[in-house]
Amino acid sequence: MNTITSTDYKFPNQTSVYKGKVREVYRLEDNRVIMIATDRLSAFDVVMPKGIPYKGQILNQIATKMMKETEDLVPNWLEATPDPNVAVGQLCEPFKVEMVIRGYMAGHAAREYKAGKRELCGVALPEGLKENDKFEKPIITPATKAEMGDHDEDISREDILKRRIVSEEDYKVLEDYTRKLFERGTEIAAKQGLILVDTKYEFGKNANGEIVLIDEIHTPDSSRYFYAEGYEERQEKEEPQKQLSKEFVRQWLISKGFQGKEGQQLPEMTDEYINSISERYIELYENITGETFEKAAIDNIENRIQNNVLAYLNK
CATH class of the missing domain: 3.30.470.20 (ATP-grasp fold, B domain)
Structure with missing residues (x-):
């Protein structure tokens, strides 16, 4: 299963990197940020040890669609999405x-x-x-x-x-x-x-x-x-x-005795269960957006993201 769970890019004019629970944010000198939605899964504020195929793409594409559908009500930070897992926008505090x-x-x-x-x-x-x-x-x-x-x-x-x-x-x-x-x-x-x-x-x-x-x-x-x-x-x-x-x-974790509390052991997520989560996320995407999910190429996600972001920055 090819997923992206961590990144280590050096983009032109990059000044810093912030790594959140599921997103990694690269700050540029021109008051812009590159936000990469990884395939990490967080529950009870704990990051699971394995990535979920296509999860980052799904989150990024839903968020992009919803930002466009609400920008007449509330201004947002987004400028472009040069890659299925990437959003570029204004640096904000x-x-x-x-x-x-x-x-x-x-x-x-x-x-x-x-x-x-x-x-x-x-x-x-x-x-x-x-x-x-x-x-x-x-x-x-x-x-x-x-x-x-x-x-x-x-x-x-x-x-x-x-x-x-x-x-x-x-x-x-x-x-x-x-x-x-x-x-x-x-x-x-x-x-x-x-x-x-x-x-x-x-x-x-x-x-x-x-x-x-x-x-x-x-x-x-x-x-x-x-x-x-x-x-x-x-x-x-x-x-x-x-x-x-x-x-x-969350309910699966609770059934296995885990709620993110001290001393609790994370249950093992088998490849079969990981794939079932991925399928569920695709179902979520299609039901929320009303669109068929188109899987991006994942044979080399790191290179794909880098090439797409560099092409956008070099425009």
């Missing part, structure tokens, strides 16, 4: 919070609720909710952004402002952009017979001081989708929802 927005009681929120918590990131949750119930209106539950290997942590609006992580003026913009993007994402999903359950957005300031959307958007790594058909019926019967996200990986 990221805000140190992730703007998580939830339309339904699912995933992390459901786990916290089951544990007895009735407040999430300063937002009060009503009694009597079932897992996957729709909230009366979407709630914003921010998280502090973790470095590689560390856990993101829930944080309230009040604490963000009190600790001066973001100014009140900027935070109002982040909230406004988050709600607008989620509303558009919900509309896009509905056209595909999907429900956008929850997602996260990341923002930064560009060289002009403008707040822009950065990183990925509406991908299966940053979002959770349900199939709309049969949603109500499954809720009435208290059956699990049919969903599109990487939650299936």
